[in-house]
Amino acid sequence: EGLSSLRAIPWVFGWTQSRQIIPGWFGFGSALERAYSDDRGGLVDEMYAEWSFFETLVSNVEMALVKTDMEIAQRYVEVLVDPSLHPIFEMIRSEFERTVREVLRVTGQEQLLDRSPVLQRTLNVRAPYIDPLNYLQISLMARQRDDEPVDPLQERALLLTVNGIAAGLKNTG
Numbered sequence: 707e708g709l710s711s712l713r714a715i716p717w718v719f720g721w722t723q724s725r726q727i728i729p730g731w732f733g734f735g736s737a738l739e740r741a742y743s744d745d746r747g748g749l750v751d752e753m754y755a756e757w758s759f760f761e762t763l764v765s766n767v768e769m770a771l772v773k774t775d776m777e778i779a780q781r782y783v784e785v786l787v788d789p790s791l792h793p794i795f796e797m798i799r800s801e802f803e804r805t806v807r808e809v810l811r812v813t814g815q816e817q818l819l820d821r822s823p824v825l826q827r828t829l830n831v832r833a834p835y836i837d838p839l840n841y842l843q844i845s846l847m848a849r850q851r852d853d854e855p856v857d858p859l860q861e862r863a864l865l866l867t868v869n870g871i872a873a874g875l876k877n878t879g
Contacts, residue, residue, distance in 0.1 A: 722773075723871055724782040725840060728798060730770025735805025738812060754812050768809050772818050772829055773875055776802055778840045785844050786851075836874035843867035 721728045741750050753760040776799055783795045806818065819826035846864040850856055 725775040725778040727770045727774045731767045731805045732801055734767050735801055735808040738808035739804060764812055768818050771806055781844055785848050832874055836871055839867045839870045
């Protein structure tokens with residue numbers, strides 16, 4: 707088996723659980739940055755103002771960015787990923803920062819979701835409940851990798867963190 711055997715749903719689910727949500731925003735910031743650097747910023751601004759499809763696309767990317775948490779994602783990488791692969795995460799983090807910057811440029815906001823204060827507050831209120839589940843999940847995953855045989859109670863706890871994170875983020879990927 708190899709990469710060709712991977713299915714999209716569990717792949718996206720994994721990105722969501724680790725709070726990276728990469729398929730929702732990766733590359734979008736680079737595309738916007740390129741458009742602005744190629745003197746097409748006016749066109750981007752016009753599309754955002756007048757084309758509901760593009761405004762919805764930007765809004766969806768913005769939502770994915772808000773649900774992304776690079777500190778938590780970094781902890782998954784530090785604990786669970788081979789150190790030789792850590793530079794890939796730095797590339798991901800760089801694109802995340804670029805995408806946030808470029809979405810703010812397009813929307814004219816200071817912070818993500820400034821135009822949706824109720825949603826912004828709702829997501830901010832959820833974080834203190836979801837974040838500990840991520841840290842617990844990381845710990846349980848690390849322990850499960852080390853334990854032979856797998857403890858059924860530990861496995862159950864891990865599954866509960868999966869369900870809790872998915873419910874708290876209001877999506878499964």
